[in-house]
Amino acid sequence: xxxxxxxxxxxxxxxxxxxxxxxxxxxxxxxxxxxxxxxxxxxxxxxxxxxxxxxxxxxxxxxxxxxxxxxxxxxxxxxxxxxxxxxxxxxxxxxxxxxxxxxxxxxxxxxxxxxxxxxxxxxxxxxxxxxxxxxxxxxxxxxxxxxxxxxxxxxxxxxxxxxxxxxxxxxxxxxxxxxxxxxxxxxxxxxxxxxxxxxxxxxxxxxxxxxxxxxxxxxxxxxxxxxxxxx
Amino acid sequence: xxxxxxxxxxxxxxxxxxxxxxxxxxxxxxxxxxxxxxxxxxxxxxxxxxxxxxxxxxxxxxxxxxxxxxxxxxxxxxxxxxxxxxxxxxxxxxxxxxxxxxxxxxxxxxxxxxxxxxxxxxxxxxxxxxxxxxxxxxxxxxxxxxxxxxxxxxxxxxxxxxxxxxxxxxxxxxxxxxxxxxxxxxxxxxxxxxxxxxxxxxxxxxxxxxxxxxxxxxxxxxxxxxxxxxxxxxxxxxxxxxxxxxxxxxxxxxxxxxxxxxxxxxxxxxxxxxxxxxxxxxxxxxxxxxxxxxxxxxxxxxxxxxxxxxxxxxxxxx
Numbered sequence: 001x002x003x004x005x006x007x008x009x010x011x012x013x014x015x016x017x018x019x020x021x022x023x024x025x026x027x028x029x030x031x032x033x034x035x036x037x038x039x040x041x042x043x044x045x046x047x048x049x050x051x052x053x054x055x056x057x058x059x060x061x062x063x064x065x066x067x068x069x070x071x072x073x074x075x076x077x078x079x080x081x082x083x084x085x086x087x088x089x090x091x092x093x094x095x096x097x098x099x100x101x102x103x104x105x106x107x108x109x110x111x112x113x114x115x116x117x118x119x120x121x122x123x124x125x126x127x128x129x130x131x132x133x134x135x136x137x138x139x140x141x142x143x144x145x146x147x148x149x150x151x152x153x154x155x156x157x158x159x160x161x162x163x164x165x166x167x168x169x170x171x172x173x174x175x176x177x178x179x180x181x182x183x184x185x186x187x188x189x190x191x192x193x194x195x196x197x198x199x200x201x202x203x204x205x206x207x208x209x210x211x212x213x214x215x216x217x218x219x220x221x222x223x224x225x226x227x228x229x230x231x
Numbered sequence: 232x233x234x235x236x237x238x239x240x241x242x243x244x245x246x247x248x249x250x251x252x253x254x255x256x257x258x259x260x261x262x263x264x265x266x267x268x269x270x271x272x273x274x275x276x277x278x279x280x281x282x283x284x285x286x287x288x289x290x291x292x293x294x295x296x297x298x299x300x301x302x303x304x305x306x307x308x309x310x311x312x313x314x315x316x317x318x319x320x321x322x323x324x325x326x327x328x329x330x331x332x333x334x335x336x337x338x339x340x341x342x343x344x345x346x347x348x349x350x351x352x353x354x355x356x357x358x359x360x361x362x363x364x365x366x367x368x369x370x371x372x373x374x375x376x377x378x379x380x381x382x383x384x385x386x387x388x389x390x391x392x393x394x395x396x397x398x399x400x401x402x403x404x405x406x407x408x409x410x411x412x413x414x415x416x417x418x419x420x421x422x423x424x425x426x427x428x429x430x431x432x433x434x435x436x437x438x439x440x441x442x443x444x445x446x447x448x449x450x451x452x453x454x455x456x457x458x459x460x461x462x463x464x465x466x467x468x469x470x471x472x473x474x475x476x477x478x479x480x481x482x483x484x485x486x487x488x489x490x491x492x493x494x495x496x497x498x499x500x501x502x503x504x505x506x507x508x509x510x511x512x513x514x515x516x517x518x519x520x521x522x523x524x525x526x527x528x529x530x531x532x533x534x535x536x537x538x539x540x541x542x543x544x545x546x547x548x549x
Binding site: 013015016017018019020021022023024026057058068069071072073074075076078079080082083092093094095100102103105106108109110112113117118119120121122123124 | 270271272273274275276277278279280330331334337338348350351352354355356357358360361362363364365369370371372373374375376377378381396397398399400401420421422506
């Protein structure tokens with residue numbers, strides 16, 4: 001069975017019971033208002049697309065209290081998702097619930113450290129935005145899903161290096177963006193929250209396999225559509 | 232040369248400066264309040280990083296620093312930024328400067344205390360303690376719930392119950408009192424973290440690279456940081472000799488979190504069990520140093536300047 005839940009549903013749940021034993025062993029039970037339950041023993045995989053917590057039921061509260069509650073839920077979801085020992089893409093990071101987050105400059109240097117050819121960068125005065133709009137070079141998105149790579153084109157940096165980069169930031173689901181400059185592909189940036197991965201057949205095939213075909217039938221909706229993340 | 236980013240009068244910053252003075256190691260103090268006109272230029276050319284800090288009308292190559300210590304206060308508390316609306320040029324100038332510096336620290340080759348991306352773990356206590364458990368520490372039995380009945384059931388299995396925030400906000404540990412039980416129904420809209428109260432004494436371990444400095448804390452209170460002299464409450468701090476294997480675990484845990492400098496809060500029970508409560512990624516170590524005369528700032532200064540003393544300490548020669 002598969003279940004699609006969003007941050008609204010989770011934060012408004014009737015009953016949350018998340019426990020940590022003294023050795024760190026975790027268990028959880030969540031009973032939602034629609035009658036669905038999430039239980040640690042009953043979940044084998046999580047496709048983690050929680051990026052932002054918008055708590056509808058706190059809208060009437062004072063701003064200070066709402067902000068506090070939002071931070072508490074954020075902290076709670078970090079701990080809860082980290083406790084999950086089954087398949088999960090991606091594990092939460094303190095920077096972002098759905099995986100790590102960096103600015104392009106940091107991504108490029110992390111990539112350069114792995115021996116990947118990266119696009120030049122200059123922080124002054126405004127990072128290259130205008131220049132890029134004019135030049136309009138060929139771009140390509142590459143998806144790393146576990147140890148499978150899709151969207152890869154000849155002339156790109158070695159696959160092993162790309163996989164090493166995704167491992168170094170503990171992302172098993174990562175989009176990398178490349179730009180062709182002077183006939184060579186250069187790494188531009190990466191995103192642990194890929195938005196258009198459903199356009200890559202290989203990426204989708206891997207995810208279906210990874211989650212044992214369960215998620216695509218979730219609640220009768222096509223959850224691969226990116227609009228689901230905004231609902 | 233060491234780069235120190237913060238407010239010079241703030242005790243952890245001023246202690247570090249004094250320690251570097253004692254070592255006669257050069258340092259640049261980047262006063263957060265004097266950011267006006269400062270900038271950080273970063274470039275990558277052919278995969279090679281170059282960075283320049285402009286501060287107080289001088290330029291510094293970022294690669295010249297052996298270590299960077301950052302202890303910036305929240306921009307909302309900076310008097311120089313008071314009254315500027317979001318999106319104003321003044322605020323943008325500051326944010327661009329701060330963000331560039333933070334981005335550089337993420338990828339700098341020198342010793343950084345600490346990269347910002349690694350400091351976020353302190354924003355979630357259940358996140359942190361699970362990692363602590365992976366490194367061999369015990370953690371308090373915990374329930375996070377919005378169900379009062381479950382709290383009562385959890386409390387009934389153990390003599391003492393405390394509650395504290397899940398995040399790093401309003402992070403004060405409190406013992407459950409009768410008045411708290413009277414308002415327990417209020418948790419239904421937002422889960423609250425409750426823990427069994429562990430009996431024992433507190434030990435704060437400062438991890439500096441591979442070295443540790445431990446301080447024992449004896450207190451009359453649930454949270455030793457908040458005492459009231461009027462009520463005869465007390466907190467006594469004294470140097471503590473940590474068992475080598477606990478020290479090693481602390482170093483491993485700090486490394487696992489990507490922290491070169493951390494303050495780990497432990498509680499040791501009568502039976503010798505060691506519980507980890509949390510890991511502070513930007514410890515206000517001056518409180519401990521001033522009360523015990525322990526050499527935390529000295530070791531931190533040696534670490535950041537890559538001073539020979541640090542290596543001698545590692546070898547047990549100092």
